[in-house]
Amino acid sequence: MSRHYYCVPICSLCAIFLFLIGLRAPCQTTRNGINAATTSDQATASDQPILRPQVPKLDKSPTAATPSSHTITSPAVPLIDSRSNPGYSSLPELVRDSKKLAQNYAVSETPPKSDLISQQESSIAPPLHGSSGTTEDTTLTPAIAPGSASSSKPSPAPQADPPAPAPGSASSSKPTPAPQAVQSMPAPASEEPPRRSLPAPMDGVFPLTEWVGGPLIGVPDTDPTWPLEKAIWAAFPVLKKNRIKIYGWVDPSYNASTSKHSNVPLSYNIIPNRLELDQLIGRIERVPDTVQREHYDWGFRYSGLFGIDYRYTAASGYGPSDGQLLRHNDLYGYDYPEAYALIYEPHFAKGMITKIGRYISPPDIEAQLAPDNYLFTHSLMFTYDAYTHTGIQQTIKLSDQWMVQGGIHAGTDTAPWARAAHPTMELFARWVSKSNRDSLYGGIDSFNGGSYKFQKDNLQQFNLTWGHKISRRINTMTEGYYLYTFDALKGGTVSNGPVKGFGGGGGPGAPLPGYSQAFGLLNYTNIKLTDHDYITVRPVDYLFDPRGWRTGYATTYSSWTIGLTHRFSDLLCIRPEVRYERALTGSVTPYDNGTRRYQFTFSVDVIQRF
Numbered sequence: 001m002s003r004h005y006y007c008v009p010i011c012s013l014c015a016i017f018l019f020l021i022g023l024r025a026p027c028q029t030t031r032n033g034i035n036a037a038t039t040s041d042q043a044t045a046s047d048q049p050i051l052r053p054q055v056p057k058l059d060k061s062p063t064a065a066t067p068s069s070h071t072i073t074s075p076a077v078p079l080i081d082s083r084s085n086p087g088y089s090s091l092p093e094l095v096r097d098s099k100k101l102a103q104n105y106a107v108s109e110t111p112p113k114s115d116l117i118s119q120q121e122s123s124i125a126p127p128l129h130g131s132s133g134t135t136e137d138t139t140l141t142p143a144i145a146p147g148s149a150s151s152s153k154p155s156p157a158p159q160a161d162p163p164a165p166a167p168g169s170a171s172s173s174k175p176t177p178a179p180q181a182v183q184s185m186p187a188p189a190s191e192e193p194p195r196r197s198l199p200a201p202m203d204g205v206f207p208l209t210e211w212v213g214g215p216l217i218g219v220p221d222t223d224p225t226w227p228l229e230k231a232i233w234a235a236f237p238v239l240k241k242n243r244i245k246i247y248g249w250v251d252p253s254y255n256a257s258t259s260k261h262s263n264v265p266l267s268y269n270i271i272p273n274r275l276e277l278d279q280l281i282g283r284i285e286r287v288p289d290t291v292q293r294e295h296y297d298w299g300f301r302y303s304g305l306f307g308i309d310y311r312y313t314a315a316s317g318y319g320p321s322d323g324q325l326l327r328h329n330d331l332y333g334y335d336y337p338e339a340y341a342l343i344y345e346p347h348f349a350k351g352m353i354t355k356i357g358r359y360i361s362p363p364d365i366e367a368q369l370a371p372d373n374y375l376f377t378h379s380l381m382f383t384y385d386a387y388t389h390t391g392i393q394q395t396i397k398l399s400d401q402w403m404v405q406g407g408i409h410a411g412t413d414t415a416p417w418a419r420a421a422h423p424t425m426e427l428f429a430r431w432v433s434k435s436n437r438d439s440l441y442g443g444i445d446s447f448n449g450g451s452y453k454f455q456k457d458n459l460q461q462f463n464l465t466w467g468h469k470i471s472r473r474i475n476t477m478t479e480g481y482y483l484y485t486f487d488a489l490k491g492g493t494v495s496n497g498p499v500k501g502f503g504g505g506g507g508p509g510a511p512l513p514g515y516s517q518a519f520g521l522l523n524y525t526n527i528k529l530t531d532h533d534y535i536t537v538r539p540v541d542y543l544f545d546p547r548g549w550r551t552g553y554a555t556t557y558s559s560w561t562i563g564l565t566h567r568f569s570d571l572l573c574i575r576p577e578v579r580y581e582r583a584l585t586g587s588v589t590p591y592d593n594g595t596r597r598y599q600f601t602f603s604v605d606v607i608q609r610f
Contacts, residue, residue, distance in 0.1 A: 193220040196291050196350075198400050198436045201469050203528050205567065207372055211439035211467050212365055212477065213405075213430040215342070217351040217397040221287040224570050228610045244286050251279040251307070251370040253605035259592035264503040265551055266559075266581065267383040268309045269376070269603055271331070271502050272592075278605060279307045279370050288344040290351055299342035303369065306334045311504070313337040313368050313387050316456050316493075317415025318358070329497025329505035337368055337388050350397040359393065361386040361412075362405065362428060363445050363463035365477050365524055374524055374536040375563045376575045376605040380543040381520025384492075384550040385481060386412040386445055386459055393426060403430040405443070412446050412459040413493075420456035424448040439467040452487045455494035455508060460484050473528040478540070483550070484517040491552035503593065509552060516549040532567045541581075553590035555583040576604040 196218030200209040210216055225233075226247035233240035257263055257272035264270050268278055282304045288297035305313065310333035314321035324333035340357030366373055366382045391409025398404065405428040410421040428443035442464030450460040465479040490509030497505040523540035538561040548554040563577030582598035583590050591599040 193222065194291055195220050196293075198432060201436050201439075201467075202475055202526075203472055205528050205531060205534050206475075206526055207374060207565075211430070211432060211441065212465050213362065213403065213428070213439075213441040215290075215353050215355070215395055217290045217344075217353060217395065217403070218400075220289075220291050226609055227571070242286065244284065246282075246284045247610065248282040249279070249371060249607055249609045250277070250281075251605055251607050252276065253278050253376060253603060255601050255603040257599065257601040259596065259599050259601075261501045261593050262503045263599065263601065264593075265380060265383055265557065265590065266579070266599065266601065267378045268312060269605075270308065272601075277307045277332075278309050279305055281305055281369065283338075288342050288353070290344050290346075290353065293346040293351065295346065297344040297346075299344070301338050301340060301342075302336060303338040304334065304336045305369075306332070308332055309368075310335040312383070313413075315358075315388055315390070315413040315415060315418075316420050317418030325497070325504075326493075326495055327497055329495055329500055331500070331502060348396065350399060352397070353395045355393045355395070355407075356391075358388055358390040358415075361389055361445060362393075362426075363442065363461075363465060363479075363481075365465060365479050365522065370605070370607050371609070374526055374565070375538060375561060375577055376603050377561065377577065377579055377601075379520075379522050379538060379541045380557045380559055380581070381479075381481065381522050381541065384518065384543065384545075385483065385520075386461055388413055389424075389426065389446075390415055391424075391426070401432050401434065404428070405430075409446075411448065412457060412461070414456060418454075418456075420454040420458070422448040422451075422453065422458060437469045439465075441465045441467075450485045452485055452489065455489070457488070457493045458485055474526070476523065476525045478521075478523045480519070480521045482517070482519045484515065485549070486515060488512045488516045488549050490548050492550060501593070509548075512547050512549055516547050518543065518545045518550045520544070534565050535562065536565070536577075537562050551590060553583070553588050553594075554586075555588040555590060556585045557590070558582065558584055571609045572607070574604065574606050576602070578602050 197216065200219075201211060202209045210219065223245075226245075229245050229247045232246050239246070252275065253269050254275045255263065255269050255272060259272045261272070262270055263272050269276060283302065285301040286299045288299035290297070308331055310321050311325050313335045314325040314333065315335075316322055316326070318335065321333050321335035324330040336358070338359060340355050340359045343354045343356075345352045345354070360368055364382055364385065366378055368387055370376075389407075389409035389412070391407055393405060393407030393409075395403065395405045405426070407426040409424050409426060410416040410418070411424045414421050425447045426443075426445060427447075428441065428445075430439070430441040432439045443462070445461040445463055446459050448458070448460070450458055452458055461481060461483050463479065463481045465477060467475065467477045469475045488511075490512055492509075494508045495504045496507050499505040521540055521542045523538065525537045525539065527535045527537075529535060538559070541557075541559040541561070543550070543557045545551050545556070546554055551557070559579060559581035561577055561579040563575055565573055565575045567573045579601050580598070581591075587597075589595055589597050591597065
């Protein structure tokens with residue numbers, strides 16, 4: 001202390017000293033350089049309570065609200081310098097004015113700092129937190145000027161239960177959260193449900209978002225709730241609880257064709273220049289949960305079809321379609337191309353699905369049911385390969401990249417109880433690259449020796465499909481197959497019904513002794529335009545049928561197709577397209593009931609789901 005202070009009477013000096021200890025004993029800052037009183041100072045202050053300023057005590061309970069006027073966020077009360085107060089003549093006056101000054105600073109938010117405080121801030125080091133030997137907690141919030149950059153982030157006091165900040169105070173903007181256990185939050189509604197596989201490679205505007213080959217294991221059911229399904233669930237909640245879905249769609253079409261009587265070998269809209277009902281589908285199914293691996297699950301599917309498309313899914317031994325097609329050659333008929341059960345076993349490899357019943361032939365890019373196709377019409381090679389099998393098939397997931405399938409069925413489009421049934425092997429493998437940009441899926445669709453039996457085709461079929469994603473908007477898929485049989489009939493399976501203008505009927509074709517074969521090559525390229533539109537180009541569609549075993553005409557065919565799909569919503573889409581096709585070899589005229597070498601069509605269909 002400078003000599004200037006010896007001018008003050010000794011009693012006044014002692015009073016000032018004791019007052020300052022009492023005032024500053026409870027004050028400590030952590031960021032502005034003002035230290036707390038030492039332990040000995042605290043003890044001295046506790047012996048002189050009359051000199052302590054009357055500052056309300058802070059409630060340390062975690063739920064107590066501390067008024068902003070009681071939270072000291074301003075600089076501590078400065079020492080009273082005798083140079084600025086030379087007129088005190090007695091200790092009572094000094095104590096009285098000191099109390100007033102302390103009370104004014106206790107409620108002030110922006111008091112000025114004195115010269116002495118500035119000297120102390122620069123010369124005294126901050127205290128160490130957690131030091132032992134103190135008799136009370138002397139830590140207070142540091143002095144921060146309102147509006148400063150750090151005013152919204154006060155340093156918390158080292159207390160187990162800090163006081164709650166006052167409403168509207170600077171510290172209330174970022175309250176310290178109470179400790180709690182980490183909990184997993186539910187995924188936002190916009191996110192896809194969990195899956196145990198690589199992400200879907202294709203955009204949702206396309207009919208297929210996964211690579212060819214299924215059923216897939218580890219992929220969730222992401223179909224929306226269809227209107228009929230929703231209504232039935234509301235009336236029968238037990239169906240919703242058990243995930244049993246009932247829904248369907250209707251698919252009418254129209255085409256303008258250069259042919260007058262028949263569009264065959266185009267499929268499925270074989271009637272030229274007319275509006276027809278291609279498919280009216282009703283489906284009931286339960287999809288097993290193959291994402292989880294904790295328990296077995298089960299499922300099933302039954303799809304009933306009415307329309308002109310039934311003639312392509314009808315199978316020997318399955319009524320009423322076999323009689324409607326093979327005996328009567330009816331234009332319209334009813335069939336059920338899917339009628340199977342599923343058992344999911346989660347512990348074998350990465351999961352295994354066993355399928356039992358009648359199911360769609362696995363390998364093609366295209367499918368028998370309308371919503372699963374990129375275009376309305378089908379390729380030539382798809383028109384003349386297998387449609388359905390009946391038997392047992394097992395699908396095993398080895399990893400996210402590899403899947404294998406094997407099974408036994410009764411032969412192409414044949415029921416096990418039909419006279420033309422053959423025990424037939426099925427074997428496939430599916431590979432997807434680590435980048436998820438390429439896929440290969442292929443193998444044996446039917447293999448049993450290949451002998452023609454009871455006027456029914458017995459295809460021996462081998463397929464390979466390569467898929468490649470150019471970008472999220474563009475993908476391409478290329479497929480090839482090879483077919484053969486022995487001792488077949490020209491035109492394949494016999495239709496004993498009457499000959500009709502749209503095709504079919506007329507009984508067995510000419511015998512083809514020995515070995516008959518056919519092969520095809522196909523490409524689809526799909527381009528997303530908007531979230532509701534995509535274009536599909538089918539630039540390659542070749543079918544080589546040198547003996548006329550498949551089509552009834554010994555020639556090579558080719559078609560070129562481009563189409564647009566517009567989705568008005570999940571429930572409604574329209575698919576216009578243009579197509580040109582022709583026979584490439586010889587003078588054969590396979591179109592319009594054997595009168596033309598080529599055919600040009602404009603077709604459009606509408607799919608309405610319910």
